[in-house]
Amino acid sequence: MKRLGCALLFLVFVPLGFAKLTMEQIEMLANFSHASEEYPDLSFEEVALKLLGSEPFKPTPNGKEFEKECREVFNRERKPWGKPN
Numbered sequence: 001m002k003r004l005g006c007a008l009l010f011l012v013f014v015p016l017g018f019a020k021l022t023m024e025q026i027e028m029l030a031n032f033s034h035a036s037e038e039y040p041d042l043s044f045e046e047v048a049l050k051l052l053g054s055e056p057f058k059p060t061p062n063g064k065e066f067e068k069e070c071r072e073v074f075n076r077e078r079k080p081w082g083k084p085n
Contacts, residue, residue, distance in 0.1 A: 025066045028052070032070045036077035044074050 021029075028051065035047045048056035048070065057067040 020062065020065050021069065022062075025062075025069075028066075029069060029073050032073045033077050036074045044071055047074065 031051055032047065035042075035051055039047055039050070042050070048067075057063045057070075
């Protein structure tokens with residue numbers, strides 16, 4: 001069942017431009033989305049530490065892209081619903 005969920009995430013996120021990320025990183029994007037609501041008092045950096053450990057984003061091109069995408073998902077979920085961007 002978990003594999004099916006991963007495949008569905010892959011089908012959703014890859015067409016949206018996330019093709020450079022690994023399957024594991026795409027799964028973590030969903031975790032950032034949920035964590036932004038679960039921990040409303042924590043900053044992005046604090047949530048990253050909580051979810052990914054002491055070195056959440058590697059200083060590589062892929063790591064920087066992953067951080068950028070996580071930050072975008074996190075910020076998007078923190079915006080009030082119904083208001084224009």
